[in-house]
């Protein structure tokens with residue numbers, strides 16, 4: 001009744017009628033909050049980036065795989081307080097299943113590896129490029145989706161697998177013009193934390209939680225981190241020692257602290273000597289403070305950073321030897337990385353490395369009078385049959401219009417189907433760059 005009185009209108013008490021002030025219902029033409037459209041120019045840049053992802057993956061002998069963007073929520077229920085879990089884009093579907101838009105790709109890869117079981121011989125080397133989602137309160141105005149390139153090696157316990165993955169990313173950077181003075185990799189191992197925690201007999205099941213807490217260093221106040229460590233059952237002494245170790249700046253000092261026999265030191269030394277062999281030593285540095293924010297890493301972890309210190313991590317990855325067994329699979333070692341499509345573009349813009357990518361078509365075909373439209377289509381067909389791209393003018397247009405379109409679509413040639421020429425089985429050709437014009441027999445068009 002209140003609504004009726006207020007609006008002075010009878011009829012539905014629910015939402016007000018659509019706005020037809022301009023005579024039609026206008027939907028919101030923007031994409032949902034936090035998501036992007038890819039109009040042609042942006043799609044050309046994305047395709048260029050993804051083509052480089054693909055070519056590097058294939059250069060390293062990796063096979064492409066893909067998974068549904070929708071997964072069971074169960075893949076991401078980890079009790080380590082990760083940010084990725086707080087922001088899960090999850091819901092209950094019409095079958096009352098708890099599902100989620102994937103926030104990362106590694107759990108899907110693990111799922112497929114387990115599903116394939118013994119039918120896929122090890123080592124598995126797979127890569128994928130997929131859209132990942134997060135649901136953030138838009139207060140932070142951050143994106144809710146991005147595309148990630150992942151490469152994963154499953155079934156190789158040796159550090160050689162990590163060395164290959166970093167080499168692949170270095171190769172990618174070089175291909176797009178990024179050098180080791182633009183970016184570097186901070187490298188550490190979670191075994192550093194593990195060895196410290198073992199000294200203070202912290203229970204294993206607190207390991208993921210500790211790593212997630214440590215990953216927030218420099219992002220949240222140190223006292224909040226200490227609080228999180230306390231809730232992970234660390235004593236004051238253990239927390240102090242842990243924070244101490246994380247500020248160690250060299251492998252030698254780490255060796256002084258942890259001893260030379262531990263796996264943390266031996267793994268890292270192996271990786272740095274492999275880097276020598278690959279010739280990418282100047283790209284990497286030991287940095288004990290790198291832990292990465294995903295709970296499942298168990299060994300080497302690394303992240304690509306911009307040396308200008310302006311941007312967030314460009315990429316990141318590491319070893320996750322326990323993930324498959326936590327999903328009920330065999331105890332198979334694995335390592336991989338994720339490389340997002342957002343930060344790298346910011347870096348390329350900063351470095352003036354965004355390539356000039358223009359739309360191009362070889363031919364624009366048009367008929368010079370109304371009843372030669374079919375003839376024009378036949379000419380287009382012949383050219384396409386020879387693998388030549390054709391933008392066929394689909395309705396009769398004055399020549400001025402055609403020239404304008406030819407320059408907009410960046411056509412190399414204009415093919416004119418005119419009555420006089422057609423009678424002789426010929427068409428007119430105008431090379432737009434030189435202005436050269438000639439007639440040619442249709443079956444001699446190439």
Ligand SMILES: CC(=O)Nc1cnc2ccccc2c1
Nearest residue numbers: 132133134143144145146342
């Ligand atoms: C810089 C950026 O866009 N980051 C981003 C954007 N969307 C995401 C979606 C899911 C998980 C991580 C994400 C990360």
